[in-house]
Amino acid sequence: MFGIQEYGLFPMPRLETPRLILRRITMKDAADIFRYSQDEEVARHVLWSAQKNLREAKEFCRFQQRRYRSDEPSSWGIILADTGRLVGTIGYMEYNADNATVEVGYSLARELWNRGYMTEALACVIGYTFETMDVNRIEAQHELENPASGRVMEKCGMRREGVLRQRLYNKGRYVDVALYAILKSDPRPGQKRF
Secondary structure, three states, X not given: OOOOEOOXXXXXXXXXXXXXXXXXXXXXXXXXXHHHHOOHHHHOOOOOOOOOOHHHHHHHHHHHHHHHHOOOOOEEEEEEOOOOOEEEEEEEEEEXXXXXXXXXXXXEOHHHOOOOHHHHHHHHHHHHHHHHOOOOEEEEEEEOOOHHHHHHHHHOOOEEEEXXXXXXXXXXXXXXXXXXXXXXXXXXXXXXXO
């Protein structure tokens, strides 16, 4: 069901919003990635642990490079347009071609929380995905202990569909998650055409 783009299924082109640039991650981004991903609070509700050193950030960059080359679901780096600094990631976690469904996930440097940056990035990714890919449904999930992530999803037009009890094993414990989704036919706030 996914439409093959000129450069494959997941070309991950450069996208821009008023304050952000979303682009492929390069090896030059390792220091910026380490700067925000070493924060235990940033890593608290995601499935990766806080990075301990720059080597781990470089490994993440290499991992993304392999996924780009293999045309697999991958992430954009979230770049502040005014400084050029990478401050987070957003991208595709999984996809199901038979059902034209993709899951998105994201993380952001703590000093930028509650300032609308992630809402801006997610709205951009939702718009791009529906406008350029043969996708009918975009899903996202968050741990119940992280309701701020759910508010980001709601601001982008996603609807909460329910709670999946002990859906994920994260940092030594099973956690409940809320599942959100948006359909291609659903209205989207501030819909942008690509």
